[in-house]
Structures are given as structure tokens and as C-alpha cells.
Amino acid sequence: MVQFNSQNDEILIKIVYYGPGLSGKTTNLRVLHRLINQETHTELFSVDTMEDRTLFFDLMPVQLPVSGRTLKFQVYTVPGQVHYDSTRRIILSGADGIVFVADSQADKMAENVESLNNLHKNLNANRLNIKTIPMALQFNKRDMENIAALQLMNQRLNFRNCPNFPAVALTGQGVMETFRRVVQDATSYLVEKYHLIKDPLEQERIRVELDELLPDRELKEPISTGKKKKDDHVTTLSYMGNEGEVTESEALEKAVKAAEDSANLVNEVKRLNGELKEKNEKLRTLLEENRYIRKFLESVFHHAGLPIATVSPRGIITNWNKAAEQAFGYSKVDAKKLYFSELVSETSVLDLQTLVSLVTSKNQTLISKLDMVTSSGKSLHQSCVLSPITDDKGHVMSITAILSPIEK
Ligand SMILES: Nc1nc2c(ncn2[C@@H]2O[C@H](COP(=O)(O)OP(=O)(O)OP(=O)(O)O)[C@@H](O)[C@H]2O)c(=O)[nH]1
Ligand SMILES: [Mg+2]
Numbered sequence: 001m002v003q004f005n006s007q008n009d010e011i012l013i014k015i016v017y018y019g020p021g022l023s024g025k026t027t028n029l030r031v032l033h034r035l036i037n038q039e040t041h042t043e044l045f046s047v048d049t050m051e052d053r054t055l056f057f058d059l060m061p062v063q064l065p066v067s068g069r070t071l072k073f074q075v076y077t078v079p080g081q082v083h084y085d086s087t088r089r090i091i092l093s094g095a096d097g098i099v100f101v102a103d104s105q106a107d108k109m110a111e112n113v114e115s116l117n118n119l120h121k122n123l124n125a126n127r128l129n130i131k132t133i134p135m136a137l138q139f140n141k142r143d144m145e146n147i148a149a150l151q152l153m154n155q156r157l158n159f160r161n162c163p164n165f166p167a168v169a170l171t172g173q174g175v176m177e178t179f180r181r182v183v184q185d186a187t188s189y190l191v192e193k194y195h196l197i198k199d200p201l202e203q204e205r206i207r208v209e210l211d212e213l214l215p216d217r218e219l220k221e222p223i224s225t226g227k228k229k230k231d232d233h234v235t236t237l238s239y240m241g242n243e244g245e246v247t248e249s250e251a252l253e254k255a256v257k258a259a260e261d262s263a264n265l266v267n268e269v270k271r272l273n274g275e276l277k278e279k280n281e282k283l284r285t286l287l288e289e290n291r292y293i294r295k296f297l298e299s300v301f302h303h304a305g306l307p308i309a310t311v312s313p314r315g316i317i318t319n320w321n322k323a324a325e326q327a328f329g330y331s332k333v334d335a336k337k338l339y340f341s342e343l344v345s346e347t348s349v350l351d352l353q354t355l356v357s358l359v360t361s362k363n364q365t366l367i368s369k370l371d372m373v374t375s376s377g378k379s380l381h382q383s384c385v386l387s388p389i390t391d392d393k394g395h396v397m398s399i400t401a402i403l404s405p406i407e408k
């Protein structure tokens with residue numbers, strides 16, 4: 001189902017894990033989820049299972065940034081149980097790459113062969129060709145007793161010389177190798193088929209980058225068996241219908257689409273969360289800088305050699321520095337109970353009112369001489385610089401008065 005989005009250089013590729021029941025398909029995805037999740041924070045979705053068996057499918061979106069593009073892989077498993085054939089057929093639709101997970105136990109050979117035939121039939125039903133579709137074989141459960149020799153497995157199952165990997169999915173062995181190979185093969189197949197990238201050097205770069213993005217890694221601890229989904233943070237999509245409805249093609253198609261949509265949505269939300277975190281970080285830095293600037297200005301204000309007051313548009317003193325305390329004899333607390341005009345002698349009050357209304361209406365700095373009085377009634381002749389402090393819209397919020405003594 002390869003899809004391109006030329007606007008943001010996205011290529012969407014669908015990989016399907018196929019194979020008989022209990023061969024280890026879901027286990028492969030759970031391992032990949034743990035190994036890949038560290039960088040890409042993808043989610044693994046599972047549609048509710050009966051006794052841990054896949055009822056619908058598991059879905060894991062993997063997003064890899066490669067050579068300035070985004071390669072988005074939707075990785076699915078099908079249910080292996082024989083009677084879920086229509087589910088398998090629908091999930092195979094539009095597949096760009098297949099991993100066939102075979103069970104290595106000798107007595108499972110017949111089931112492997114049957115499942116491979118079933119894959120052939122369902123690919124045909126989707127107009128896909130088992131002889132050409134990019135495909136890897138995984139011979140899983142190599143840790144078990146009574147397993148078939150690899151040579152025999154190849155003879156019986158590897159009908160077209162596919163790349164093949166022995167694996168113990170439970171411990172992670174062989175899981176990444178298989179996935180990397182099918183990702184590489186599906187990507188190059190699509191790149192060539194649709195002439196997505198013409199430059200062979202860039203094609204080679206993509207191969208190298210994909211290898212780097214999907215390196216071999218040890219699983220820190222083996223995947224647990226039994227009731228497992230809890231410890232791996234798998235998002236379980238519950239299925240509420242009954243058996244009859246499950247096999248309805250339409251219902252299945254809708255479910256596949258809905259799961260894809262919700263998987264993409266979850267990833268988008270994660271991305272947005274990441275962006276939000278970054279913005280919060282920037283905001284925190286800005287606030288910190290702001291706090292620093294504020295402290296600096298406060299210190300300049302309080303320790304300035306000249307008396308400085310800030311005055312509200314109604315004329316009440318709102319701030320009062322140390323030099324003002326010394327010159328006028330009012331503490332900061334007392335000064336903040338006064339109108340600025342109360343510090344001005346009767347002869348200058350009218351001058352002050354005119355000055356304040358001019359500063360406020362014209363939004364300008366003005367200088368004037370004022371006769372002022374201290375708390376003890378002593379006259380002070382002051383030069384007064386009145387400047388407006390405005391908000392973002394240019395409205396005057398406050399006025400600063402910087403005073404300096406002058407000879408009369
Ligand atoms: N010993 C051993 N057990 C494994 C290995 N891989 C998977 N299993 C176990 O095999 C059982 C089935 O594994 P799943 O991954 O659920 O198999 P599946 O192919 O998804 O099965 P369905 O969903 O029913 O088709 C689980 O109990 C796994 O723990 C392995 O490499 N070795
Ligand atoms: Mg399964």
C-alpha cells in the first residue's frame with residue numbers, strides 16, 4: 001500500500017508478519033517494540049486477545065527519519081489460527097513486505113506449510129505476488145527440543161531463496177535482523193518500482209542510514225510469556241462484537257482503518273507533547289531571564305543616587321527608593337500611602353497636575369522644576385523628570401519621577 005506524500009517527503013510502507021498459530025509473530029513485535037521504542041517512542045497496539053492469541057491483529061507504527069524523508073512503517077501481525085482467514089486476507093491488503101515466522105518444532109512442519117499455502121492464496125486474493133513481494137523467512141523457536149534442521153526447513157519452506165534467519169524471539173535473538181532485512185528489501189523494492197529516488201548514491205545512503213537506525217541490540221530481559229501485555233505498555237484495543245461480526249469483511253476493514261488512525265493519532269499526540277515540552281523549556285528560560293532583569297532593575301532603582309518614585313495614573317505613589325527615603329524622610333511604606341502631590345508645595349501643585357496630564361496624554365517625558373516638602377516640612381527645590389511607563393498597547397500604566405536637587 002505504499003503511499004507518498006510529496007509535500008513532506010513521507011513514504012508509508014506496510015509490513016505484515018505471517019505464519020501459523022503460536023509461531024511467535026506477536027512476540028517478534030513485542031521485542032521490536034522494546035528495541036525500537038527507545039528512540040522513536042512508537043506504540044504497540046493489540047486488539048484484545050483470547051488466551052494471549054491474536055484475535056484480530058497487532059499493529060506497531062515505526063517512523064524513521066531517513067535522508068530528509070520520513071519512512072513510516074505500519075507493522076502488522078495476523079492471527080495464525082486457521083479460522084481467522086478473512087482477517088488475514090484483509091490485513092494482507094496493500095502489504096509491501098512479509099515476514100513469514102515459521103515454528104521450528106519438527107511436528108509443526110505441516111502447519112508451517114499450510115500457513116505458507118494460505119499466504120499464497122491470500123496474497124493472490126489481494127493481487128499480490130508471492131514470487132516477487134519482498135519477504136523474509138524466520139525459523140523461530142530454535143531453543144526448543146525436537147526442532148527441524150535449518151536445511152530441512154529451507155527445503156520445505158524457502159521456495160524462492162528468501163533471506164532466512166534462525167531465531168529465538170523470546171530472547172530477541174534474530175528478531176532485529178529479520179526486521180531490518182525486510183525493511184531494507186521493501187524500501188529498495190518500492191524505491192525502484194516507483195522511481196522514488198533516482199540517484200544511486202542516495203539509495204545507498206538510505207540503506208546505510210536504515211542499518212544504523214535498526215542496530216542489533218540485546219534485550220535487557222526476555223519477553224515474558226503468559227499474561228504479558230501489561231509489562232510492555234501495549235495499548236490494547238478492546239473488541240466488543242461477537243464472532244459472527246468479526247469475520248464480516250466490512251467490519252474488519254473498518255477496524256483495521258480505525259486502528260491505523262488511532263495509532264497515527266497517538267504518535268501525533270506524542271510528537272505534539274514533545275514540541276510542547278520544548279516550548280515549556282524555552283518559556284522557563286525566558287521567565288528566568290525576566291526574573292533576572294527584574295531583579296537587576298529593582299536593584300538599579302533602589303540603589304540609584306537620586307530619589308525616584310513611581311506614581312499611578314491617579315497620582316498615588318507606588319514605589320519609592322532609598323535615596324527618596326533619605327531626601328524626604330518618608331519610609332517606603334509611608335510614602336506608598338501618599339499622593340505624589342502631597343510632596344509638592346501649594347505653589348507647584350498646579351504645575352504638577354499639568355505635567356502629569358501632559359505626560360499621560362502625550363506619552364512623553366517632561367522635565368520641570370518643582371517646589372517640594374519633606375516629612376518635617378523643609379522645602380526642597382527639585383528638578384523632576386517625569387516619564388511614562390506604557391503597556392504593550394501604548395497605554396500609560398504608571399509614571400516615573402526622577403528627582404534631583406537644584407539651587408533656587
Ligand atoms: N520457547 C520459545 N517460545 C516462544 C518463542 N517465541 C514465542 N514463543 C512462545 O510461543 C507462544 C506463542 O507466541 P506468540 O508470539 O503469541 O505467537 P503468535 O504467532 O502471535 O500466535 P497467534 O497470535 O495465535 O497466531 C507464546 O507463549 C510465546 O511466549 C521462542 O523463540 N521460543
Ligand atoms: Mg499473535
